[in-house]
């Protein structure tokens with residue numbers, strides 16, 4: 001195992017791994033998904049805490065501690081992971097033969113979803129994160145995965161992908177989970193331009209943060225403390241959309257919205273008693289499809 005914490009690790013990517021590791025510790029019939037790789041990415045002290053999380057009172061104590069620190073992050077993060085798993089499986093069943101996971105962090109869908117084993121998967125991330133991920137997963141077989149280094153703020157995803165064997169004429173799925181909020185307008189436009197140049201029927205799954213959360217005015221518990229914590233981590237949120245602007249933004253790129261769900265919506269799909277779960281209502285997940293219009 002690589003030593004931890006290494007330099008240049010994304011703390012927010014490691015946090016998603018913690019959410020997935022906690023969910024995976026639940027019994028089969030209770031959990032929303034299983035990510036057996038997630039715990040590998042945790043620092044040793046967190047791994048030590050999560051290992052006994054199969055014991056329900058211990059797990060509930062960890063969950064309630066987590067929920068007090070960041071209201072809604074765990075419950076929305078787990079529901080979102082499951083939602084994106086479901087949308088991903090549907091896109092692959094619908095013929096997407098290439099899956100491009102942007103800002104992949106410690107996302108292990110390429111390994112844990114059997115449906116992706118027959119696809120070409122491209123994982124785009126910062127070089128240091130990709131190197132670290134490859135070291136943590138050194139014992140896994142992932143010949144269908146190509147890890148493509150990129151800095152979205154300074155490089156064009158289309159150039160990096162084509163150089164790595166991606167074909168724009170093949171029906172594809174693009175996944176951008178937890179990433180647009182770290183970019184700027186020009187980098188977000190480049191990602192959507194890539195999608196708009198893809199084969200008809202391609203799909204894109206992406207998350208975005210409501211713009212009022214970026215400027216701190218969205219009414220959600222714990223938002224001010226969350227924004228301050230992100231700034232202290234050096235991973236401040238920098239970009240958001242207004243949901244009402246989304247249909248036009250996509251239509252201008254020959255893309256159609258299939259669903260645009262708030263955390264309240266997707267928690268209601270997967271959690272029992274979702275009305276008891278509060279926080280992160282500003283964190284949205286979108287499924288969009290490339291229309292047949294020629295440009």
Ligand SMILES: C[S@@+](CC[C@H](N)C(=O)[O-])C[C@H]1O[C@@H](n2cnc3c(N)ncnc32)[C@H](O)[C@@H]1O
Pocket residue numbers: 010012013016017102103104105106107124125126129150151152153176177178179182183
């Ligand atoms: C919240 S994490 C989400 C990771 C992963 N998608 C998941 O759901 O587990 C955000 C990820 O975006 C990556 N990221 C942020 N800005 C980036 C940039 N300019 N270029 C490349 N990757 C970036 C970070 O390194 C991090 O892994």
